[in-house]
Amino acid sequence: MNDLHTILSQSAIDALLLTLRLAAVTTICLLIIATPLAWWLSQTRSHWRAPVSAMVTLPLVLPPTVLGFYLLVMMGPSGPIGQLTEAIGLGLLSFTFTGLVVGSIVFSLPFAVQPIQHAFESMGPRPMEVAATLRARPMDAFFSVALPMAKPGILTATILSFAHTVGEFGVVLMIGGNIAGQTSVVSTEIYTYVESMQYAQAHWLAAIMVIFSFAVLLWLALMKRQTRAMPS
Amino acid sequence: MLVLSMVNLPTLATEQTPLRLAVAANFAGPMLTLAEQFEQSSGINISISVGSTGKFYAQIRQGAPFDVLLAADSLTVENLIDQGLADPKTRLTYAIGQLVLWSPEPGLFGNQAQAIETLKAGDFTRIAIANPAVAPYGAAAQAVLRHLGLADAWLKKRVQGQSIAQTHQFVASGNAELGFVALSQLQATGQTMAGSVWQPPQNWYPPIRQDAVLLSASKNPAIGKAFLIFLASAQAQEIIKTFGYQREPLQ
Numbered sequence: 074m075n076d077l078h079t080i081l082s083q084s085a086i087d088a089l090l091l092t093l094r095l096a097a098v099t100t101i102c103l104l105i106i107a108t109p110l111a112w113w114l115s116q117t118r119s120h121w122r123a124p125v126s127a128m129v130t131l132p133l134v135l136p137p138t139v140l141g142f143y144l145l146v147m148m149g150p151s152g153p154i155g156q157l158t159e160a161i162g163l164g165l166l167s168f169t170f171t172g173l174v175v176g177s178i179v180f181s182l183p184f185a186v187q188p189i190q191h192a193f194e195s196m197g198p199r200p201m202e203v204a205a206t207l208r209a210r211p212m213d214a215f216f217s218v219a220l221p222m223a224k225p226g227i228l229t230a231t232i233l234s235f236a237h238t239v240g241e242f243g244v245v246l247m248i249g250g251n252i253a254g255q256t257s258v259v260s261t262e263i264y265t266y267v268e269s270m271q272y273a274q275a276h277w278l279a280a281i282m283v284i285f286s287f288a289v290l291l292w293l294a295l296m297k298r299q300t301r302a303m304p305s
Numbered sequence: 306m307l308v309l310s311m312v313n314l315p316t317l318a319t320e321q322t323p324l325r326l327a328v329a330a331n332f333a334g335p336m337l338t339l340a341e342q343f344e345q346s347s348g349i350n351i352s353i354s355v356g357s358t359g360k361f362y363a364q365i366r367q368g369a370p371f372d373v374l375l376a377a378d379s380l381t382v383e384n385l386i387d388q389g390l391a392d393p394k395t396r397l398t399y400a401i402g403q404l405v406l407w408s409p410e411p412g413l414f415g416n417q418a419q420a421i422e423t424l425k426a427g428d429f430t431r432i433a434i435a436n437p438a439v440a441p442y443g444a445a446a447q448a449v450l451r452h453l454g455l456a457d458a459w460l461k462k463r464v465q466g467q468s469i470a471q472t473h474q475f476v477a478s479g480n481a482e483l484g485f486v487a488l489s490q491l492q493a494t495g496q497t498m499a500g501s502v503w504q505p506p507q508n509w510y511p512p513i514r515q516d517a518v519l520l521s522a523s524k525n526p527a528i529g530k531a532f533l534i535f536l537a538s539a540q541a542q543e544i545i546k547t548f549g550y551q552r553e554p555l556q
Binding site: 151246252264270 | 384467474
């Protein structure tokens with residue numbers, strides 16, 4: 074940390090740590106939400122499948138700042154989310170870390186659901202049928218057959234969710250409010266440096282973020298290759 | 306016509322390329338009206354790019370094809386002049402921004418004493434100010450708070466917009482109960498918006514000078530200069546004033 078201080082300000086270091094925390098928390102939440110959702114989408118014959126699938130993809134359509142703007146409005150005191158969170162005593166989510174996590178989950182949802190869904194779909198009905206004939210209960214079969222087979226897809230979802238959250242800017246900018254240690258992440262910090270013409274600080278922070286993200290993504294990619302190579 | 310008589314304009318043949326203006330986002334509203342007037346009186350086409358001054362600075366350094374910059378501050382213009390990217394002789398302060406404390410809630414404060422009382426009591430969840438590092442209105446708000454002895458008060462309740470536009474959005478959407486915004490934002494539609502408004506005395510904060518300058522890379526320097534002269538004219542300044550800006554006091 075002491076070495077970092079010579080090239081980065083304290084607020085930049087805070088932003089780095091916060092970004093990693095946000096990306097990690099968001100990725101974990103996304104995997105918990107996306108896995109059952111992807112399973113349902115891959116298996117169901119319900120007529121809800123198409124609308125739900127479209128809803129999941131929708132965050133890709135809106136530019137991030139526009140998505141962030143509507144999240145800000147919805148999280149506000151007269152928005153539906155804001156009224157709900159105030160009614161249950163949580164207060165407003167805007168300008169809080171929790172708010173950023175919620176925004177990031179919405180923003181990166183398609184990146185988590187799609188790869189897992191594809192993995193479940195490409196598996197075909199056969200493995201689950203076999204599991205059923207071996208008298209595995211559906212829950213059992215899901216955890217001991219479907220989930221391990223979908224591992225490459227889940228790893229891809231992890232990589233994409235993490236990277237997408239680290240690189241997120243528009244949504245955080247709109248609902249964050251740039252509070253040090255709470256909502257000021259690397260992307261908004263770099264933006265502040267550029268806007269205030271402190272290019273050297275911006276370059277350092279961007280370089281560190283790129284190198285670190287490269288390392289994380291490389292590690293995940295190597296792990297993914299390993300799971301592919303391993304016969305299951 | 307008045308404008309045309311002041312400078313020698315090139316012949317009509319070269320006037321086909323429009324005059325390219327890089328305009329600070331907070332000045333987009335008045336700019337449309339001004340551009341219309343200038344086009345009518347001069348017959349010169351204007352192309353307006355609206356954006357943040359910091360981004361324009363980065364773009365101009367990389368050779369962006371603008372003729373004139375209408376910045377949101379004076380520092381950016383100074384930096385461009387220092388680097389030889391703008392013509393110092395053409396620099397002028399075309400508008401002075403006015404800071405206001407605003408809440409959409411009508412009864413929150415009605416006069417200066419009540420506004421200061423509200424700020425000191427800190428009886429709110431969120432107050433929005435523009436980021437002092439990037440926005441002159443943020444630096445102004447910080448100065449007002451310092452004047453009131455509140456420089457470090459309720460830091461946890463402060464939320465920062467990266468521009469004065471975003472700061473206004475935070476308050477307008479109700480996510481922050483009150484905030485320091487620009488008077489020009491409340492007068493954007495010609496009439497002052499509803500709610501509680503307090504305008505801190507102008508000697509409490511450094512003037513928010515918005516400077517304009519002709520860029521060295523301009524291919525239409527004569528037309529650019531003509532536009533800057535128009536911008537300083539009484540006619541243009543009258544328009545600018547109706548949008549909630551002040552004009553430079555006459556020396």
